[in-house]
Amino acid sequence: xxxxxxxxxxxxxxxxxxxxxxxxxxxxxxxxxxxxxxxxxxxxxxxxxxxxxxxxxxxxxxxxxxxxxxxxxxxxxxxxxxxxxxxxxxxxxxxxxxxxxxxxxxxxxxxxxxxxxxxxxxxxxxxxxxxxxxxxxxxxxxxxxxxxxxxxxxxxxxxxxxxxxxxxxxxxxxxxxxxxxxxxxxxxxxxxxxxxxxxxxxxxxxxxxxxxxxxxxxxxxx
Amino acid sequence: xxxxxxxxxxxxxxxxxxxxxxxxxxxxxxxxxxxxxxxxxxxxxxxxxxxxxxxxxxxxxxxxxxxxxxxxxxxxxxxxxxxxxxxxxxxxxxxxxxxxxxxxxxxxxxxxxxxxxxxxxxxxxxxxxxxxxxxxxxxxxxxxxxxxxxxxxxxxxxxxxxxxxxxxxxxxxxxxxxxxxxxxxxxxxxxxxxxxxxxxxxxxxxxxxxxxxxxxxxxxxx
Amino acid sequence: xxxxxxxxxxxxxxxxxxxxxxxxxxxxxxxxxxxxxxxxxxxxxxxxxxxxxxxxxxxxxxxxxxxxxxxxxxxxxxxxxxxxxxxxxxxxxxxxxxxxxxxxxxxxxxxxxxxxxxxxxxxxxxxxxxxxxxxxxxxxxxxxxxxxxxxxxxxxxxxxxxxxxxxxxxxxxxxxxxxxxxxxxxxxxxxxxxxxxxxxxxxxxxxxxxxxxxxxxxxxxx
Amino acid sequence: xxxxxxxxxxxxxxxxxxxxxxxxxxxxxxxxxxxxxxxxxxxxxxxxxxxxxxxxxxxxxxxxxxxxxxxxxxxxxxxxxxxxxxxxxxxxxxxxxxxxxxxxxxxxxxxxxxxxxxxxxxxxxxxxxxxxxxxxxxxxxxxxxxxxxxxxxxxxxxxxxxxxxxxxxxxxxxxxxxxxxxxxxxxxxxxxxxxxxxxxxxxxxxxxxxxxxxxxxxxxxx
DNA sequence: CATGAATGAGTTTTCATTCAT
DNA sequence: AATGAATGAAAACTCATTCAT
Numbered sequence: 001x002x003x004x005x006x007x008x009x010x011x012x013x014x015x016x017x018x019x020x021x022x023x024x025x026x027x028x029x030x031x032x033x034x035x036x037x038x039x040x041x042x043x044x045x046x047x048x049x050x051x052x053x054x055x056x057x058x059x060x061x062x063x064x065x066x067x068x069x070x071x072x073x074x075x076x077x078x079x080x081x082x083x084x085x086x087x088x089x090x091x092x093x094x095x096x097x098x099x100x101x102x103x104x105x106x107x108x109x110x111x112x113x114x115x116x117x118x119x120x121x122x123x124x125x126x127x128x129x130x131x132x133x134x135x136x137x138x139x140x141x142x143x144x145x146x147x148x149x150x151x152x153x154x155x156x157x158x159x160x161x162x163x164x165x166x167x168x169x170x171x172x173x174x175x176x177x178x179x180x181x182x183x184x185x186x187x188x189x190x191x192x193x194x195x196x197x198x199x200x201x202x203x204x205x206x207x208x209x210x211x212x213x214x215x216x217x218x219x220x221x222x
Numbered sequence: 223x224x225x226x227x228x229x230x231x232x233x234x235x236x237x238x239x240x241x242x243x244x245x246x247x248x249x250x251x252x253x254x255x256x257x258x259x260x261x262x263x264x265x266x267x268x269x270x271x272x273x274x275x276x277x278x279x280x281x282x283x284x285x286x287x288x289x290x291x292x293x294x295x296x297x298x299x300x301x302x303x304x305x306x307x308x309x310x311x312x313x314x315x316x317x318x319x320x321x322x323x324x325x326x327x328x329x330x331x332x333x334x335x336x337x338x339x340x341x342x343x344x345x346x347x348x349x350x351x352x353x354x355x356x357x358x359x360x361x362x363x364x365x366x367x368x369x370x371x372x373x374x375x376x377x378x379x380x381x382x383x384x385x386x387x388x389x390x391x392x393x394x395x396x397x398x399x400x401x402x403x404x405x406x407x408x409x410x411x412x413x414x415x416x417x418x419x420x421x422x423x424x425x426x427x428x429x430x431x432x433x434x435x436x437x438x439x440x441x442x443x444x
Numbered sequence: 445x446x447x448x449x450x451x452x453x454x455x456x457x458x459x460x461x462x463x464x465x466x467x468x469x470x471x472x473x474x475x476x477x478x479x480x481x482x483x484x485x486x487x488x489x490x491x492x493x494x495x496x497x498x499x500x501x502x503x504x505x506x507x508x509x510x511x512x513x514x515x516x517x518x519x520x521x522x523x524x525x526x527x528x529x530x531x532x533x534x535x536x537x538x539x540x541x542x543x544x545x546x547x548x549x550x551x552x553x554x555x556x557x558x559x560x561x562x563x564x565x566x567x568x569x570x571x572x573x574x575x576x577x578x579x580x581x582x583x584x585x586x587x588x589x590x591x592x593x594x595x596x597x598x599x600x601x602x603x604x605x606x607x608x609x610x611x612x613x614x615x616x617x618x619x620x621x622x623x624x625x626x627x628x629x630x631x632x633x634x635x636x637x638x639x640x641x642x643x644x645x646x647x648x649x650x651x652x653x654x655x656x657x658x659x660x661x662x663x664x665x666x
Numbered sequence: 667x668x669x670x671x672x673x674x675x676x677x678x679x680x681x682x683x684x685x686x687x688x689x690x691x692x693x694x695x696x697x698x699x700x701x702x703x704x705x706x707x708x709x710x711x712x713x714x715x716x717x718x719x720x721x722x723x724x725x726x727x728x729x730x731x732x733x734x735x736x737x738x739x740x741x742x743x744x745x746x747x748x749x750x751x752x753x754x755x756x757x758x759x760x761x762x763x764x765x766x767x768x769x770x771x772x773x774x775x776x777x778x779x780x781x782x783x784x785x786x787x788x789x790x791x792x793x794x795x796x797x798x799x800x801x802x803x804x805x806x807x808x809x810x811x812x813x814x815x816x817x818x819x820x821x822x823x824x825x826x827x828x829x830x831x832x833x834x835x836x837x838x839x840x841x842x843x844x845x846x847x848x849x850x851x852x853x854x855x856x857x858x859x860x861x862x863x864x865x866x867x868x869x870x871x872x873x874x875x876x877x878x879x880x881x882x883x884x885x886x887x888x
Numbered sequence: 889c890a891t892g893a894a895t896g897a898g899t900t901t902t903c904a905t906t907c908a909t
Numbered sequence: 910a911a912t913g914a915a916t917g918a919a920a921a922c923t924c925a926t927t928c929a930t
Binding site: 294295297300 | 894896897
């Protein structure tokens with residue numbers, strides 16, 4: 001797998017709604033400005049995001065989502081075939097957005113140190129701007145209700161990331177070993193920090209995030 | 223909080239069952255060899271552990287647990303007041319065991335590098351011997367159904383760990399900064415590796431775990 | 445307590461549904477002519493009345509009520525928070541109706557003999573028109589599932605009745621002694637007759653009811 | 667039906683246990699002094715009496731009765747075929763005792779006024795000495811779980827009482843009309859007073875009971 | 889005999905989904 | 910298209926009864 005797989009990410013997003021690549025690619029960009037039909041769909045997805053993040057998939061009744069979204073319970077089923085379809089659409093949307101954010105215009109030719117900085121910064125941006133989405137993605141990683149498309153999306157970020165690590169290893173700038181280890185380390189540190197902040201043990205200030213980035217680099221540098 | 227708080231961990235384990243500290247302390251040690259009265263309780267806790275780990279609290283119906291445990295559905299309520307009481311007992315049992323495993327006879331006077339090795343090794347032992355328990359603890363960290371006792375147990379491991387980090391920082395052997403950052407980094411790397419293995423991206427061989435430990439040390443060393 | 449407390453009765457009726465006094469006052473009058481939204485509620489209350497009267501609160505499963513009411517079991521919980529809330533609503537409704545029937549436009553200045561006749565007649569009317577309601581009220585008098593509001597309603601009929609007895613005693617027309625004794629006697633005779641009819645030992649003809657009224661008067665007259 | 671039907675009462679008591687008339691007749695007299703096997707049966711019946719009186723048949727779990735009786739849950743089923751059999755045995759025991767108390771050596775040739783006094787006094791004795799039994803009998807009068815024997819027992823007291831009323835009517839000492847009316851009146855007054863005392867509205871002092879008796883007599887006298 | 893742990897049918901209650909309006 | 914009342918299947922939990930000890 002290589003960097004260019006990034007272009008497939010958007011195609012998988014919101015897969016339950018539209019199947020066309022180009023449509024899918026543009027759909028979420030214009031999400032906030034869509035009109036008739038779209039605003040309710042957005043409201044539902046937003047309410048679902050918050051509730052799934054706080055209470056989990058099985059812990060969130062559909063009528064509660066409807067109430068929070070300000071729509072009728074039946075309306076949800078006009079936009080999504082089922083609760084499962086909804087959680088998959090939501091997962092694909094946010095995993096897709098995260099993937100786009102991270103991979104779009106990624107500096108292919110920067111130094112590994114610089115690339116880590118870019119990756120780290122973008123992930124932190126996502127965490128800051130969409131904390132509930134991050135929590136949702138983290139909590140629903142491997143729910144049995146996720147379909148193949150959702151699972152496949154995971155790889156679209158992991159794949160390019162692994163490629164970058166391999167390239168850096170080839171240059172001797174990152175430790176030798178399975179690249180998955182170092183990706184797990186970097187992501188693990190980030191997730192560790194974020195979870196510590198959720199638990200109230202830590203505040204995610206820019207300084208602390210920078211500190212975390214430094215740790216991540218030291219963890220993987222050769 | 224200091225290292226000696228470790229002795230309180232056992233006292234909190236299985237709190238819903240016995241209240242006496244000494245009893246609680248010894249109860250789980252003999253769990254596998256318990257007499258007739260306890261075997262069903264053990265079967266229930268074991269079935270619950272597997273199912274909660276795979277499907278989550280809300281995703282696991284009581285009758286399914288009963289079937290997996292080989293008991294009647296009503297039997298579960300002879301041992302636990304409610305499904306919530308069961309998940310709390312389970313959480314406290316395993317968090318307590320993890321705490322004991324990590325903290326018992328911890329080398330207070332070893333070097334930070336050595337202490338990290340010991341911590342890392344013990345955590346890996348737990349992951350290897352009780353993978354479902356680790357998954358369960360990871361997934362149920364902050365469920366709204368956890369009671370005060372369960373939440374309090376969390377701190378009994380975190381507390382001592384933070385103390386060690388502070389001591390090492392004072393000696394200039396670990397980076398300066400909030401100790402929570404470095405604890406989150408170490409744990410994050412471990413959890414990252416374990417999750418990668420769950421996802422099938424990595425096999426947790428001794429070599430890889432050692433690699434992870436090296437990363438963890440580099441991440442936090444001064 | 446005086447006669448005017450009667451105006452509070454309606455306010456307490458159906459207290460679980462509406463809180464406004466004026467609304468509550470008029471709500472049950474139009475009960476039989478309610479619109480689409482209320483017909484199921486009425487059907488549930490009617491089915492519950494019959495079943496609770498025949499089999500008691502604990503002896504009546506919710507699905508049986510649902511079947512008798514011609515609704516789904518879940519529907520009952522759209523109208524009542526719980527089975528307990530339902531029995532309380534039912535109790536308050538009928539106790540309220542009985543209170544209204546007895547106290548509305550009661551002849552404050554008639555002779556005690558005439559007042560007894562009026563009270564007796566109205567009670568008999570209630571028994572004739574709502575035999576199941578009378579049975580229900582009689583059987584659920586002091587169930588532990590009744591809430592404060594239900595219990596309080598009891599007093600709104602007893603209070604005025606006691607006042608009338610006291611007034612008549614002051615005029616020397618009713619025996620001296622605690623007024624509660626004579627109220628118990630009058631009500632006891634009525635309930636005795638009704639229960640005898642339930643047992644099949646007696647038919648509640650107008651003659652027999654008149655006979656009972658005569659007994660009641662002789663029982664309490666000075 | 668005449669007075670001599672009284673001798674059949676005992677024969678029906680505890681019918682579920684023994685069928686022989688003589689045995690049945692003597693069984694409850696010696697109840698408190700019986701030994702092996704009997705004491706547990708008594709404990710069960712006593713616990714059941716209290717619990718059924720307070721919470722009703724369906725509101726009383728068998729395990730709770732067992733606990734209150736100080737026996738194992740299974741033990742109850744060594745003495746009674748089922749919960750229904752138990753409530754019937756209990757009903758028959760106490761209805762039988764009440765019948766015996768009222769009818770044994772009843773003054774057949776006394777004046778109606780004197781006979782009422784005797785009846786009233788004996789009923790009051792029962793209420794005073796066995797308040798829970800009275801409450802139990804009152805509450806379980808016509809439960810659907812009562813069998814034919816239990817229902818039949820009712821008549822063994824009512825029958826003789828009606829005979830006495832008829833005799834008194836023939837002498838012109840009690841009002842003309844269906845004797846059931848006057849029996850219902852007398853019993854109704856008594857039950858009314860007792861229920862008022864349960865509700866806390868009245869204390870059953872000797873004076874008040876005498877007052878009640880006076881009311882009862884006035885209610886029925888010609 | 890006596891027990892009380894065990895059970896599954898039955899209870900109350902919830903909830904994903906449908907459908908008449 | 911949108912709704913939310915209605916539903917029944919399934920959830921959590923209870924309890925009358927059994928049976929191994």
